[in-house]
Amino acid sequence: xxxxxxxxxxILLFIAAENIHSQPRATSHAFxxxxxxxxxxxxxxxxxxxxxxxxxxxxxxxxxxxxxxxGWLRDACNSGSLNSFPVGINYLVGKGEHLFEVAGGExxxxxxxxxxxxxxxxxNFFSEETESYWFTTVGYRYQPLxxxxxxxxxxxxxxxxKDFPVKxxxxxxxxxxx
Numbered sequence: 001x002x003x004x005x006x007x008x009x010x011i012l013l014f015i016a017a018e019n020i021h022s023q024p025r026a027t028s029h030a031f032x033x034x035x036x037x038x039x040x041x042x043x044x045x046x047x048x049x050x051x052x053x054x055x056x057x058x059x060x061x062x063x064x065x066x067x068x069x070x071g072w073l074r075d076a077c078n079s080g081s082l083n084s085f086p087v088g089i090n091y092l093v094g095k096g097e098h099l100f101e102v103a104g105g106e107x108x109x110x111x112x113x114x115x116x117x118x119x120x121x122x123x124n125f126f127s128e129e130t131e132s133y134w135f136t137t138v139g140y141r142y143q144p145l146x147x148x149x150x151x152x153x154x155x156x157x158x159x160x161x162k163d164f165p166v167k168x169x170x171x172x173x174x175x176x177x178x
Contacts, residue, residue, distance in 0.1 A: 028054040029050045029051045029052075029053070029054060030049075030050060030051045030055070030056050030060070030143065030177060031048070031049075031050045031177070031178050032048070032049045032050065032143070032151050032175045032176065032177045032178070033046070033047070033048060033049075033175055033176055033178070034046070034047045034048075034049055034062075034064075034151065034153070034173040034174070034175030035173060035174055035175065036064070036066075036153075036171060036172070036173035037171050037172055037173065038169065038170065038171030038172070039066075039086075039137075039155070039157060039169075039171035039172075039173060040084075040086045040088070040105070040107050040135035040137065040157050040159065040169070040171075041064050041065070041066030041084045041085075041086035041107060042066040042067060042068040042082055042083075042084040042107075043066070043067065043068040043069070044066060044067055044068070045064045045065065045066030045067070045084065045086060046064055046065055046066070047062050047063065047064030047086065047173070047175075048062065048063055048064065049061070049062045049090070049175070051092075056092070056099075056143065056145055056146065057092040057093060057094060057095070057099055058091065058092060059089065059090070059091050060089070060090050060091070060092065061087075061088065061089050061090070062086065062087070062088050062089075062090060062103070062105070063085075063086070063087045063088075064085070064086050064087075065083070065084070065085055066083070066084035066085070066086060066107075067081050067082070067083055067084070068081060068082040068084075069081050070082060070111075080111065080112045081111075081112055082109060082110075082111050083109070083110045083111070083112060084107050084108065084109050084110075085107065085108045085110075086105060086106075086107045086135070087105050087106060087107075087108075088103050088104055088105020088106065088135070088137075089103065089104065089105060090102065090103035090104075090137070091103070092141060096145055097142055097143060097144060097145050098140070098141075098142055099140070099141045099142070099143065100139075100140065100141075101137065101138070101139050101140070101141045101153065101155065102136075102137070102138055103135075103136065103137035103138075104134070104135065104136045104137070105134070105135055106132055106133070106134050106135070107132060107133055107134075107135060107159075108131065108132045109131055109132060109133070133159050133160060133161040134159070134160040134161075135157050135158070135159050135160070135169075136157065136158055136160075137155045137156070137157045138155060138156055138157075139153060139154050139155025139156060139157075139170075140153065140154050140155070141153045143177050144177055147177075148176070148177055148178055149176070149177055150174065150175070150176060150177075151173075151174070151175040151176065151177050152172070152173070152174055152175075153172055153173040153174075153175075154170075154171075154172045155170060155171060155172070156168070156169070156170040157169045157170055157171065
Protein backbone atom coordinates (compact mmCIF):
# COMPACT_ATOMS: atom_id res chain seq x y z
CA UNK A 1 0.00 0.00 0.00
CA UNK A 2 2.70 2.48 1.02
CA UNK A 3 4.85 1.59 -1.99
CA UNK A 4 1.89 2.15 -4.34
CA UNK A 5 1.24 5.54 -2.75
CA UNK A 6 4.92 6.55 -3.08
CA UNK A 7 5.01 5.39 -6.71
CA UNK A 8 1.82 7.35 -7.46
CA UNK A 9 3.30 10.52 -5.96
CA UNK A 10 6.50 10.14 -8.01
CA ILE A 11 4.52 9.58 -11.21
CA LEU A 12 2.37 12.67 -10.52
CA LEU A 13 5.50 14.74 -9.90
CA PHE A 14 6.97 13.63 -13.23
CA ILE A 15 3.71 14.41 -15.06
CA ALA A 16 3.61 17.88 -13.49
CA ALA A 17 7.27 18.43 -14.38
CA GLU A 18 6.69 17.34 -17.98
CA ASN A 19 3.76 19.73 -18.37
CA ILE A 20 5.80 22.60 -16.98
CA HIS A 21 8.88 21.55 -18.98
CA SER A 22 6.94 21.95 -22.24
CA GLN A 23 6.75 25.70 -21.61
CA PRO A 24 9.35 27.70 -23.59
CA ARG A 25 10.48 29.93 -20.68
CA ALA A 26 11.06 29.31 -17.01
CA THR A 27 7.97 29.33 -14.82
CA SER A 28 7.27 32.53 -12.97
CA HIS A 29 7.16 30.70 -9.63
CA ALA A 30 10.71 29.23 -9.91
CA PHE A 31 9.34 25.64 -9.84
CA UNK A 32 12.07 23.04 -9.21
CA UNK A 33 12.55 19.31 -8.81
CA UNK A 34 15.42 18.44 -6.46
CA UNK A 35 17.31 15.29 -5.50
CA UNK A 36 18.50 15.84 -1.94
CA UNK A 37 21.18 13.83 -0.14
CA UNK A 38 21.39 13.79 3.68
CA UNK A 39 18.74 16.45 4.07
CA UNK A 40 15.70 16.55 6.35
CA UNK A 41 13.98 13.88 4.21
CA UNK A 42 16.30 11.03 5.36
CA UNK A 43 19.28 9.74 3.37
CA UNK A 44 17.81 10.48 -0.05
CA UNK A 45 14.73 12.51 -0.96
CA UNK A 46 13.03 13.75 -4.10
CA UNK A 47 11.38 17.17 -3.62
CA UNK A 48 9.41 19.82 -5.41
CA UNK A 49 10.13 23.44 -4.52
CA UNK A 50 8.36 26.57 -5.68
CA UNK A 51 7.85 30.22 -4.77
CA UNK A 52 4.39 31.33 -3.67
CA UNK A 53 4.74 34.60 -5.57
CA UNK A 54 5.89 35.27 -9.12
CA UNK A 55 9.48 35.97 -8.09
CA UNK A 56 12.79 34.13 -7.93
CA UNK A 57 13.17 34.83 -4.22
CA UNK A 58 10.83 35.29 -1.28
CA UNK A 59 8.54 32.82 0.43
CA UNK A 60 8.01 29.35 -0.98
CA UNK A 61 7.29 25.74 -0.09
CA UNK A 62 8.78 22.29 -0.46
CA UNK A 63 7.26 18.82 -0.37
CA UNK A 64 8.80 15.48 -1.11
CA UNK A 65 9.34 11.82 -0.48
CA UNK A 66 12.46 10.31 1.06
CA UNK A 67 13.99 6.96 1.87
CA UNK A 68 16.71 5.47 4.05
CA UNK A 69 17.33 1.81 3.25
CA UNK A 70 17.64 -0.30 6.39
CA GLY A 71 20.50 -2.75 6.31
CA TRP A 72 22.63 0.13 5.03
CA LEU A 73 25.41 1.39 7.29
CA ARG A 74 24.86 0.52 10.97
CA ASP A 75 21.36 -1.04 10.76
CA ALA A 76 22.80 -4.17 9.13
CA CYS A 77 20.46 -6.67 10.80
CA ASN A 78 17.30 -4.90 9.61
CA SER A 79 15.66 -4.95 6.21
CA GLY A 80 13.21 -2.65 4.50
CA SER A 81 13.28 1.12 4.58
CA LEU A 82 12.49 4.21 6.58
CA ASN A 83 10.22 6.34 4.38
CA SER A 84 9.76 10.05 4.92
CA PHE A 85 7.52 12.83 3.67
CA PRO A 86 9.15 16.24 4.27
CA VAL A 87 6.99 19.35 3.99
CA GLY A 88 7.98 22.88 4.80
CA ILE A 89 8.17 26.55 3.99
CA ASN A 90 11.28 28.43 2.96
CA TYR A 91 12.39 31.96 2.31
CA LEU A 92 15.07 32.98 -0.19
CA VAL A 93 17.00 36.20 0.36
CA GLY A 94 19.20 37.83 -2.26
CA LYS A 95 19.23 39.09 -5.80
CA GLY A 96 20.44 37.25 -8.82
CA GLU A 97 21.42 33.59 -8.94
CA HIS A 98 23.11 33.30 -5.53
CA LEU A 99 20.62 33.14 -2.65
CA PHE A 100 20.54 32.60 1.11
CA GLU A 101 17.87 30.10 2.20
CA VAL A 102 16.09 29.83 5.56
CA ALA A 103 13.48 27.09 5.98
CA GLY A 104 11.51 25.02 8.45
CA GLY A 105 9.00 22.23 8.43
CA GLU A 106 8.03 18.77 9.54
CA UNK A 107 8.97 15.30 8.32
CA UNK A 108 6.53 12.39 8.69
CA UNK A 109 8.10 8.92 9.00
CA UNK A 110 6.82 5.46 8.06
CA UNK A 111 8.81 2.25 8.35
CA UNK A 112 8.45 -0.70 6.02
CA UNK A 113 10.18 -4.04 6.34
CA UNK A 114 11.36 -5.89 9.42
CA UNK A 115 13.11 -4.51 12.46
CA UNK A 116 14.91 -6.95 14.72
CA UNK A 117 16.86 -6.61 17.92
CA UNK A 118 20.45 -5.88 16.94
CA UNK A 119 23.31 -6.67 19.30
CA UNK A 120 25.21 -4.73 20.40
CA UNK A 121 22.47 -2.14 20.65
CA UNK A 122 23.66 1.35 19.83
CA UNK A 123 21.72 4.52 20.46
CA ASN A 124 19.61 5.13 17.36
CA PHE A 125 19.51 8.42 15.50
CA PHE A 126 15.91 8.83 16.70
CA SER A 127 13.97 6.96 19.34
CA GLU A 128 11.92 3.93 18.31
CA GLU A 129 8.63 5.82 18.62
CA THR A 130 9.50 8.56 16.14
CA GLU A 131 6.61 9.28 13.80
CA SER A 132 7.66 12.80 12.86
CA TYR A 133 10.27 15.42 13.58
CA TRP A 134 10.79 19.12 12.92
CA PHE A 135 13.63 20.63 10.93
CA THR A 136 15.19 23.98 10.19
CA THR A 137 17.49 24.69 7.28
CA VAL A 138 20.00 27.46 6.70
CA GLY A 139 22.16 27.48 3.60
CA TYR A 140 23.22 28.57 0.15
CA ARG A 141 21.19 28.11 -3.04
CA TYR A 142 22.20 28.67 -6.65
CA GLN A 143 19.36 28.87 -9.17
CA PRO A 144 19.28 30.40 -12.66
CA LEU A 145 17.61 33.80 -12.82
CA UNK A 146 14.41 33.86 -14.95
CA UNK A 147 15.44 30.79 -16.96
CA UNK A 148 15.49 27.00 -16.87
CA UNK A 149 18.58 25.20 -15.65
CA UNK A 150 20.42 23.29 -12.92
CA UNK A 151 20.07 24.32 -9.28
CA UNK A 152 22.33 23.51 -6.32
CA UNK A 153 21.96 23.76 -2.55
CA UNK A 154 24.27 23.27 0.46
CA UNK A 155 22.84 23.62 3.96
CA UNK A 156 22.92 22.77 7.64
CA UNK A 157 19.71 21.38 9.02
CA UNK A 158 19.22 20.72 12.75
CA UNK A 159 16.52 18.10 13.42
CA UNK A 160 14.23 18.27 16.47
CA UNK A 161 12.24 15.48 18.09
CA LYS A 162 10.10 15.59 21.21
CA ASP A 163 12.02 14.40 24.30
CA PHE A 164 15.20 13.73 22.32
CA PRO A 165 18.34 15.83 21.83
CA VAL A 166 18.78 18.06 18.80
CA LYS A 167 20.58 16.27 15.96
CA UNK A 168 22.88 18.44 13.88
CA UNK A 169 22.47 17.47 10.26
CA UNK A 170 23.20 18.89 6.86
CA UNK A 171 23.23 18.01 3.22
CA UNK A 172 22.94 19.18 -0.32
CA UNK A 173 20.80 18.88 -3.38
CA UNK A 174 20.97 19.15 -7.11
CA UNK A 175 17.91 19.98 -9.12
CA UNK A 176 16.40 21.48 -12.21
CA UNK A 177 14.38 24.65 -12.48
CA UNK A 178 11.54 24.55 -14.98
